[in-house]
Amino acid sequence: xxxxxxxxxxxxxxxxxxxxxxxxxAAAPAPAPLSVETLAAPAAAKEATAAKTDDxxxxxxxxxxxxxxxxxxxxxxxxxxxxxxxxxxxxxLIQKNAxxxxxxxxxxxxxxxxxxxxxxxxxxxxxxxxxKLETGFQPTSLHLxxxxxxxxxxxxxxxxxxxTNGDSxxxxxLFQGAAYLGVASKTFGTLTYGLQTSLIQDxxxxxxxQAGSQAFSVIGYSGFAAGGGATETSRFDNSVKxxxxxxxxxxxxxHNFAGGNDFPGEADQLNVGGDYKGLSVDLTWSHVQDxxxxxxxxxxxxxxHPGTLAGTVSxxxxxxxxxxxxxxxxxxxxxxxxxEFANPKHPLPASFRGIGGYIxxxxxxxxxxxxxxxxxxxTGVRYAVTNKFDxxxxxxxxxxxSFKGNGCADESASxxxxxxxxxxxxxxxxxxxRFDVYAGANHAAVADGLASGFLNKHSTDPVAGVRFTF
Numbered sequence: 001x002x003x004x005x006x007x008x009x010x011x012x013x014x015x016x017x018x019x020x021x022x023x024x025x026a027a028a029p030a031p032a033p034l035s036v037e038t039l040a041a042p043a044a045a046k047e048a049t050a051a052k053t054d055d056x057x058x059x060x061x062x063x064x065x066x067x068x069x070x071x072x073x074x075x076x077x078x079x080x081x082x083x084x085x086x087x088x089x090x091x092x093l094i095q096k097n098a099x100x101x102x103x104x105x106x107x108x109x110x111x112x113x114x115x116x117x118x119x120x121x122x123x124x125x126x127x128x129x130x131x132k133l134e135t136g137f138q139p140t141s142l143h144l145x146x147x148x149x150x151x152x153x154x155x156x157x158x159x160x161x162x163x164t165n166g167d168s169x170x171x172x173x174l175f176q177g178a179a180y181l182g183v184a185s186k187t188f189g190t191l192t193y194g195l196q197t198s199l200i201q202d203x204x205x206x207x208x209x210q211a212g213s214q215a216f217s218v219i220g221y222s223g224f225a226a227g228g229g230a231t232e233t234s235r236f237d238n239s240v241k242x243x244x245x246x247x248x249x250x251x252x253x254x255h256n257f258a259g260g261n262d263f264p265g266e267a268d269q270l271n272v273g274g275d276y277k278g279l280s281v282d283l284t285w286s287h288v289q290d291x292x293x294x295x296x297x298x299x300x301x302x303x304x305h306p307g308t309l310a311g312t313v314s315x316x317x318x319x320x321x322x323x324x325x326x327x328x329x330x331x332x333x334x335x336x337x338x339x340e341f342a343n344p345k346h347p348l349p350a351s352f353r354g355i356g357g358y359i360x361x362x363x364x365x366x367x368x369x370x371x372x373x374x375x376x377x378x379t380g381v382r383y384a385v386t387n388k389f390d391x392x393x394x395x396x397x398x399x400x401x402s403f404k405g406n407g408c409a410d411e412s413a414s415x416x417x418x419x420x421x422x423x424x425x426x427x428x429x430x431x432x433x434r435f436d437v438y439a440g441a442n443h444a445a446v447a448d449g450l451a452s453g454f455l456n457k458h459s460t461d462p463v464a465g466v467r468f469t470f
Contacts, residue, residue, distance in 0.1 A: 068111050080164045093222060129182075130184045167293055189244025208220060210380065288316045
């Protein structure tokens with residue numbers, strides 16, 4: 001079925017956009033009288049005019065087809081088998097089931113492979129109708145990206161035999177990257193409704209030195225930070241979003257209405273930011289009710305309810321502060337996010353239908369009687385060696401408090417205090433505007449509570465690949 005869904009998405013996008021390049025054209029002016037100057041106009045001027053209108057986009061009458069294809073090869077010091085479903089494909093960020101060394105095809109190292117259609121239709125001189133439909137897929141299997149399905153595949157399977165898995169806001173939906181419509185105005189801002197990324201996720205596109213890379217960025221590999229505590233809430237399926245920029249300042253607000261298809265709770269997010277010369281800064285607040293994090297079933301649970309999931313429910317509050325500074329050929333990045341987890345005010349029942357339509361049979365509404373607190377921080381530098389070659393170095397860290405009740409700071413439980421840290425270095429060379437090759441390495445390690453139950457505590461993972469974007 002996921003293969004059919006991907007084919008359907010491709011067919012819909014191709015039919016909508018007519019899959020042929022065209023350029024935006026103004027209405028033709030009345031012909032001017034011929035003159036010597038007109039006849040002698042240099043060809044270079046004509047080429048310059050064409051260059052202004054030709055950005056290489058696959059656009060027809062305001063509708064644009066776009067996409068990314070990213071694939072490579074990786075060697076993981078401690079890894080797990082390639083998944084057909086989960087976006088990153090491999091456990092680049094050290095995971096509980098990462099065991100023996102593995103060399104494998106590596107999907108989506110720099111970016112999630114995807115296909116999308118966006119559109120702009122002029123309504124007035126200042127107001128446009130806009131829409132966007134986007135789906136993510138695995139280039140190694142052509143399945144739609146589907147985190148929960150990767151988790152179900154490992155229900156009841158011992159850690160050392162599991163494939164790579166992880167929760168995600170991409171859960172096999174036909175359009176799981178975006179599916180929204182709205183209006184955009186230079187004067188009044190942009191108002192959209194539908195399936196949309198969180199405001200924190202939007203900012204990570206600007207402030208993550210590794211630009212959301214799934215192979216080299218902790219906050220790109222997992223949507224935990226982008227979702228303000230739960231990867232499933234890095235996107236909201238029943239949300240209204242308003243953003244506006246005035247001069248150097250910007251403001252954003254998002255509200256998700258309860259009762260959506262993929263997320264049962266409500267959410268509110270606010271963002272304020274601005275730019276001054278080479279400096280860009282944003283501050284974001286997020287509160288999510290009934291956030292869900294799913295996991296595989298134990299062997300005993302799987303014997304009772306095969307094909308379902310276990311889930312932890314929480315009310316999550318997050319604050320994030322991020323900055324970027326352009327200094328010559330270097331961009332310097334930094335950010336910190338503080339997340340607090342509490343038991344939900346509105347507990348969810350067993351066997352509720354979660355993201356992607358998957359059933360969550362085993363539900364924990366009481367994991368955070370003592371509030372869990374997690375701090376995510378990062379910094380990094382991207383340096384333009386040439387106009388085609390960038391080198392980026394980054395450092396990421398998680399710090400968790402002890403919320404077990406005994407103040408533990410060891411591996412005895414995942415509720416003990418713990419740490420995760422990762423370093424990465426990547427070189428990215430743009431052969432053309434749309435085709436680049438990359439190579440780099442990521443080292444990640446966990447300790448104490450964040451290492452509880454892990455087969456291994458660290459891994460160094462070199463990755464090389466190619467990416468085509470249109």
